[in-house]
Each structure stands twice: as C-alpha cells, then as structure tokens.
Amino acid sequence: ISRPGDPEPVPQQTAAKLVAIAERQLPAVARHFSETIKVPPLRVRKADLAAQVEYYTSLFCRAKGLDKPTLTPEALRRLQSYDFPNNIRELQNLVERAIVQSDQGSMLTEEIFWSAQGKQKRFRLNLLNAYPAFRRFLRSPWWPDRINYGFTAIAFPLIIAVLFLAPQTRDQNFALNFFWAWWWPLVLLAFPFVGRLWCAVCPFMIYGEITQKITTELLKRDLKPWPRQQAEKWGGWFLFGLFALIFLWEELWDLQNTAYLSAWLLIIITAGAMICSAIFERRFWCRYLCPIGGMNGLFAKLSMTELRAQQGTCSAECSTYQCYKGGPQKGEGLETAGCPLYSHPAQLEDNRDCVLCMTCLKACPHRSVAVNLRPPAIELWTTHRPRTYEVALLLLLLGGIFLHRLPEINQILGLNLDLSQFWPHLGLAIAALGVPAGVVLLTGAVVQFLNSPPKAKPFLQLAYGYLPLVLGGSLAHYLRLGLGEAGQILPVTMATFGLQGSTLPIVVAHPAVIAFLQGSTLVFGTLCTFVLTKKMSKQSWRSLLPQYLTSLGLAWAMAQIIVGL
Template structure:
C-alpha cells in the first residue's frame, strides 16, 4: 500500500530497474527549472530571459506518478515507456479520456537521457490556424519550437488541431522542418537576428517568405482517438489500456488515490473493504482514472470519522442495461444458501427425479393407454407442458437443471467410466455449432409429426417411447463425450427451452470486472478444487462462462458456477423480460427455423378443428353462391374422418407447419420494397425538401433478427393451447391415479377441480391478447423504426393471433 508522497507498492517493486518510475517522483524546485531552461541555451542573458518567459506557461517540470499496477497491461505499458525513453523517436500516445496520457508523455521524457532539457505541453485545441505560437512569425517573435531547442514538445489533444494546421504538423513530423507563419513585417530589434539566422541556415532561399527552418525538438503526440494521417509518420505508438480492462489493478489504483488524497487533506490513511473493490470492479469507468479519483475522493469525504471505506460509499453509475438488473442473491441470502447447497440440484435429481421418471415410464407402458385413466399420461400432457411454458417467463431454462434425460445420461457416463476407465472425447465444437441446431430442429419436426399422426397425447406407450428415445440420445452422447454435449447442441426439448428462455425475467450472469480482475483459475468453467468460499466442482456442464453469456440459451441454472466461484462474482438477476433480444442478442438461423416450427405447431395441434372450420366455411360459401357441386368438398367433412387417411393427414400436417411462413415472408418483402421506394424518392429531392422523419431511410432489420419479435406470440399460442388440458384435466389427477390402478369405483368420491369452460375461454383469450401486445412491443424494440414502418409485421402478428383465436378459443 502506498504512503503519502511515495509511489504505489507495485511501482516500488520495480524501482531498482525502472528509470521511468525513478524520474516520476523527482521534485524539481524553481531553481532547477531555471537551470534546465538555461541548459543548451546560447546568446545573451536577455535572450535566456525571453526564452524562460516564452516557455514558462507550457513547462512540465515532473511526472505525476509512475505506472500503477501488477497486471500484464501495466507491465507492457512500462516496457513501452522504457523503450520510448531510450530513443529520441517521435511518439503517439493515444487512449480514452481520463487516462492521464500527458503523464505517460512526462514519464517518457523524464526517463530519458535528455531529462535535463525542458519539456513543454501545448493544447492543440487552443492553437490558432496559422500556428504562429508553435512556429513563430516571419519578422516577429520566435515560436515555441525555436525556443525549445532540443527539448521535448508534447502536443496534447492532437485530434482537435485546427484543420489548417494539420499539413504543417505533417511536414514537421515527416521532414523535421517547419515554416514560420505570416509574411515579412517591419524589422524589429529582436526579430532581425531571427530573420538573418533563417537565411544563413537556408542559403537557397531568395526571400524570407520561403523560410524553411529545421526542428530539433523531440515530439510526443497525445490523442483520444486514432489519427490515420499522423500514425504513419511517428516512430512509435503507445495505446494506453482503459481502466475497464485493467480491473486487476483497480485495488492498487484505489489505494494510491487514498494515500495522496489523505495526505492532501491531512488525515490518516483509510482502508478499503473487499466488497467495495468488488463493486467498483463491476463498473466500466467511462472516464477512467479521472472518474476513479473522484469516486475515491467522494467516498473519503462521506466516510467521516470511519477508518474503512465500505461498498455503500462507492456509488458509480451503471453501464446502460445493467441499471435494470436486481441481484436476488444479495437481497435474499437464504436463496444463495439453498442454491449453493447439495439440495440444488443433486439431491433433487438423484433422490427423487431419477426414481420418479422410471415410475412414470413404467406406468405409461403397463397402465391404461388414455389420459382419463393414466396418471402418468395426465402428468406429462396436462401438467408438465403448461407449467414448463409458464416457467419460461420466470425461471428460463430451469427445467433442464432437473431434467431426467440428462440425469440418466450422467449416470450412464459415470457407470461407463467405472467399467472402462478412459478419457471421454472432447466436443466437436465446430461441427456442433454448425449442424447441432439443425439436428435438433429435425428431431423436433419428427416429434411434431409423430405426435399428430399417432395421437401421442392420448396414447401412453407412444409417449413413453418418446421419453425413452430422448433419454437414449442423452445416454449415448454422455458415454462418448464429456459433460452435457446432448443438452448443449442436440436435445430437441433443450432447443425449445433455450429459445423460450430468452423471454425470462431472470438471468444468471457474472460480473465481468471481478472475473477479469480476480479470477485466474476459471473454476466455474473448467472446474477444480475448493478455493476460498468456492467448493470443488467439475465445471459448467454446458461449457458456458457466466461472464461471457449474451443470452439465456446456454444456461441450465444448475448453479455449478455459483458454487465454484470464490469471488462472489455470479449473480441471479431480475431484469426486463427478453431484454437481450434487443441488446446483446446474436440471431441464429436454426433458432429462427425452430421458432417458425413452434409457430406452425400451434395450428398443427388444432388440425381437426381447422379442417372442420374450413369445411363449414366452404359449405356456407357454396350455399351463398348457389353452387351445385358442393359434394366435391366432402373429403373435408369431419364426418368422413379424412384424418384417418394417413397420406392425407401427413400432407396436411406438413402444409400447416409451413403455412405461417407465407404472411411472414410477405410482410418482410413489403418492408424492403417500401424501404427501396422511400430511399429512391428521398434521393430525388433537394436537401431542403427531404423528410425530417429520422426513420424514413433506415434499412429494415433482416428477417433473421426481426422474426424474434414473434417469440411472445409463439409462447402465448402454445400456452393457450395447453390451458384447456391444464384447467380441465389436471384437477382430475386423484381419480385418474386411482383409475390407473383399477380403482375407478372408489374414485367417484374424490375431489375434482375443473375450471368452467367460460373461464378457460377467457384465460385463453387474455393469453393471446397479451402475447400480441408483447410481440408488438418486442418487434418495435428489435426493429428500432417508427410504428408505421413496422406496421406490416404488426398486422401479420394480429392475423396469426386471430387464426389462433378461431382455432383455440371456443365460441
């Protein structure tokens, strides 16, 4: 920890071999300043006095401090400064605001062999367009470059240089020469010598107006952004890393500022708590060191008589988006305790789910084969489906943490390793990223067709086979690959869970600042032994690092990272539902295909109702039109049971799955056509005639991005479909359970909870209305255009919802 008047501990450790740091703390009194100015000066005492007066306002007498910190960024910055100090090369120092880049320039100068020569700093923003302050004026006063001689010239804020002055700076850097500003003025006593000297140095000149003066200064440029026209002319470039990537050095910076502020205020040095450092590490500091010093100073003032700076005293602004998060683990310590315990999810999985799933499958095989008499079938279709759909909004992909498919996969993995000790294969990530999503999409398509063609919801043994096939995929992948390869890339249910989890109001994330500053083992990702409060784990089963996640797709909320992290970086946050879809989301083609499949599946579930309504519509239209050949449509008559014809049923199912693509494609096509027309018309208008509408010429979002706006409608439509089963059949679980074991007569006296059909219809209608409104809002957020430009998408949303209403909500 640094003490007042000294450098930080990290810098002191390098004092013996780092001349930069030595020079950073050399106090230079006024006498030494004058002697530096006199070094190398020639001429009379009057000229030396003029030189001192000219340079004094711009003089830099010492560096403020050395480079603080032990991170690799700090070490690299020290090396770059040292290398620049060993030469007289020109240097460009650039970086974000508030990084004290002028101090870096001072370290370069005072760490060099020319440290006794003067160093001045000029703000380019304040220079006039002629550059007379730098270059002097013909027949007038000499410029700073001439007075400086072989000293160091620091041009600060080079990016704000007047445009007229840029060519002159380019010449100075490229050729090492400059031309004084202006034209020949009446000779003055102190300017005759300057004029004659320039002509003597350049005998080829015929006129003072053509003066080309050589420059001996060492030039250091400071900029807040890259300067393409100057970068190729400087000999060295030093990019100062922003504070947000140097979180490992944050504690040293805070302790350094505490030392110097405490010294200036004449108070005892304060300590800072670990929790305060963690809070600061979650902030990105847009103004960097300047902002950090203000925060520390404010905290010291608020601390009063306290000797410890706690996290409550540091209240920095949050990065956009982060201010909308609320960490549940901090608010509810018992929730953290439960999620870190053995109960979640291991005891639940191996103490209950493992055996319960086996019982369910057995009952599906040997019990009655319809929902009215088989409690396992009732649980699967009337309980699990609606509850998991509702759960997406609140807990995302939580179901995957207690999923029986992968529990049996893990059991098979451990058993196979016990029988045949070996190294499991690593994931073929490249192939899996490319084809895994399409594989699960294909599986989900087959499941939909199987469900519809063979009536899975009312056929127990087929539902059992469906569960076993998915479990089999998990077991096979677990025996071959490490961790949960099946869950991450291939599971069809997991693909649906990951898609709908994007709408969740909760998320698991880690604080990037803490992870980059304090973590060196990556135990949450790789696994490892217990460290600090972190316990021993095998690492994330899906190979996801919580600090790098952009959405909820690849997090099953198993809390392995929370248990492994020794730094309390992992958070479980409340957030605006689906916020990632218009902020950090990365669209994927296979997810879009799965979304459209789930949308078509809503209509597929209601295929008998759709055919019946279509037949009645055709029949009524034929009567109104007085058609006589209505019999040709009898194949649609539900009384003729057309769905019992397998080929026809399959064709209709495939058509229904693809049907929603038509209005979606038409809406997107219309938007692009409208954009092309507006752009063409805008180009024909004069500038003063162009529309002030800021959305007028914005290109519409690609379909692969905008289609995610339909996600609430897809979730709401599926939920509306299963609400009928849930509210009408789930309440019969007790008599159905007894009927499963042949006790149907006894079940007559058991309680039954069944919602009234009007209540079911009302809830289904409300679900669809809310889904439409949320889809409109989400589409606006993703599209980022005016309402009238996204109107085609909104109309398609309404059209699709009306279709769902007609098929799902009873009249």
C-alpha cells in the first residue's frame, strides 16, 4: 500500500505470463497485452468438435467423480450440424447438461443434445436413425438397381407392346388402364408423402443409363460435361413448352382412351432421355429437360420428407466428396458413380433436384446423409428460391385441370362449340390453358399494387401459394379414373388377351363417394393454399385478400366442372 510522499514504484521484470480468454474482442483490455491470438469460432472448426467434447466430458466427470460416457457418432453429427452462437461456452454447457441427463456410464446419444439444432433442422426426424432396417434397405442393391433392372426395364417394353398390339380403349387394354387410372392418381397422391420418389424408378432414365453404358463401354465414346449455364437459362422453358404440347396432344387426340398414342408419348419421352444420355454424362435429361421430372420437382416441394446432409459433418470430416463426384469404396461408403443429378446433399435447399436414388447415402463414409420427416412444404417459406419457369409450369398445370374438362366448360358456358371439329376444339383448349393463368397474373398485380414495397412479397414467391390447390385439383380430376376404373383391372386384363372376364371381381366406388372425395380434395387443397400463402408472405390476411378470393374462385370453378356442383 503506497502512502502520500512515498516514491513512485519501480516496474519489476518477471517471468510470469498472464493468459486471458474472451469470447469476443475487448479493445479496452487487449491494450494491456503484448500479444493477441485470434482463434476462429467453433462454427468454422467443426473438425475440432470431437476433441472438444472429449475434453469437457473428462473435465466434468473427473470433477464430479462420474464414469465417463461415450459420445455416439449420431450425437457428434448433430453437434456438427449446429453453429454454436455462444461458442465454446455453449458447447461446455451442452456437454455438462447431457452428462447429467444420461445414465452414469452410458453413452451420450443424439436425443440428449436436443437443443443443438439449427433453425433449418428443427421439426425434423431422421428416419434413417429411427429405423435402421430402412437405412439398410436403401443402402442395399435392391434400391433402386435391382428394382430398375430386374423389373422396370423388363416390364416397360412389354407395356409398350400391349399398348400397340392390344385393343385400343381403356376398358379393353390393361396397360392403358394402368397408365391413366393407376399411375396418374397414385403418383399425384404420393407427392405430399415421398416427393420425387418416382424418378428413382422411372423407366425413361433406366433406358438412358443403358444408353450411356453402350456409349461408353461398347462404342468407347466419352460423354460431354453439362452446358450448365445454357441449361439453367433455357432448360426449364424447354420442358414447359414440351408439357404444353403434351397437354394439347392429350386433349385433341384423346390420348387417355387411345392406346397407341399413349405408347408414342412414352416412347418420345424415353427417346429424349436416351438421346441426352448418349451425349451428356449422368442424368442431364432428368434435371433440366424432362416434362414429367419438371412436374415432379415442382410438386415435391410440398413433400413431408426430404433428403439432406449434415453440413457440419461434411465440412469437418469429408475431403473426397464421393457423394457428389463418385469414387471407390471408403470405410462404410460404397463405390458409386456419384449423384446422377450433380446435387451435393449438403447444398440442397429444396426437393427439386433430388430423385431419392440414395446414391449419396451409399457413397457417404461419414453417415452424414439423412432422410428427414418434416412439416410439409416447409422449404417454401424457409430456404426456397423462386424461379420464373417454375411459376410458368405451375400456371400451365393449373390450366391443365380446366383443359381436361372442356365438355363441361362448353356446356356450363353455353358455347355450343362442336368439339369434334379441330379448330374450335383447339381454340377452347388454348383458352382453358391461358385464362386461369391470366386470372392469377392479374391477382398478383392487384396484390402488388395494394401492398407497396417493402412489405409486399414478389409475385414469383407468392405464386407458389397456389401449389396445393393445383395438386388438389389435378388429383380430384384423376380420382374419377382411379376410383371408377382402376378396380376393373382384372376383367380389363382378360379382355386385353381376348378372354372373358365378366365373372371376375370389380372394385369401384359409388359416384356419390367419388364426388365427395373430389370435393374434399378441393376443399383441403384450398385450405392448404391459404395457410401456405400466409406462411410464405408473412403479411396480414387482409393484405392477401385478393389472392385468397382468387383461390376460392378457382376452387369453386374446379368444383363446378369436376364434381358438378
């Protein structure tokens, strides 16, 4: 203690060093230290997490006299997927709380670290961890290779042959009955549950892959890399135009009840896949040009399942990118040719560019890939990026619902057009495709006018709110075929081969039941459109009133022509 009059203290040299640690930079304190070492935060040092957890576990258990638990690989992957806003202090607290919650001497499992989850990973259940048998099946040769090459590749040409050679109407051709009364309703019904799963077993690309093997192994030709810039710019518009032509062809030439024309439709799409596969590597057709794939990718956004990867695990442990590039077997990672759509699972933000072939799951040696159960359509109000051609395709599919009901529209409007004549039929078909899109575009302009920026969301983003209504209207249309004709498959199969099948069982729904289910589907789709639009826009109900009224008007019009209310 210095007293008045004492001389000033003389600074003394010492070998002792003072070390201080701070979570953030403190300029007022830092000036008293000769050296400053800046360590990157934990969110960019995911490779250090295992050692950090081991250190804090040992420290806490030694202090409390507890048996040291073991950290499971699943728990480490969950920690690696978290960004730790409060850095190592938060990690220490998480580890200590996990040890307290666990039984002494047991393992620290994924569930114990329940709070170590980023916003984008909330409300997700990894089905691969919950059901190990499901994981084993998806990693087995059965999915999808043995299904594709052991069944689909053989069944597809037989169906084409039946479409050409058998009777040409749906009531006498089981392949035509299967395509229109089974496949369309079931694939539309599957979108909210499994997304783009059909693309994993699609026969179009199976023959594309066979073409690639012939090109590379027999003809010894190298496949070209993708012209990504041009494909991203024009690919979506190509599939939009092709889908529009298919719609008009289907309506004007009655593809639903003409077997050989339905066969030509399948052959043309398969030919497109084979031609692109003979030129470009992997599934260029599936990602950019396939009209069915474009529709599947659009509706897959509504799915309650998703394939994603733990970004922290990928950045901390992976240096080979085998899930994306392909490569030899490494650890539990199997040998693969890489993702057929060139989509890295850690970079996926929506379901559009994932066909659920599980190549990445088989290739990953770090168990980073997850198949999650999630809230339906959550990507549309979180990570989604709108695209102009996708909105155009959505509006085209909306018009397709009305296109399929031209006789009812002709009757309700009292137009008295002779639809057996080509030009009146074509004119009404184009109007059916274009008028609903025009109504939606006009509504978008009204919403933008009434809600001045920055509150108003762009039309491209709000347009996706109609997606549940479009899916519901499409499903309601095909329910008539699915519930009224699909159950006649046994007698239809006998009739295909010229046999009598009148005594075979038939399972069809009563017209009143079909009408009830169609109406219920439209009501549910409309309600989902209301909720999705509200979640996406983050605006008041009043500001979105024009879009809600348009949705109600479109649903009412669909009910008039589909259900006959």
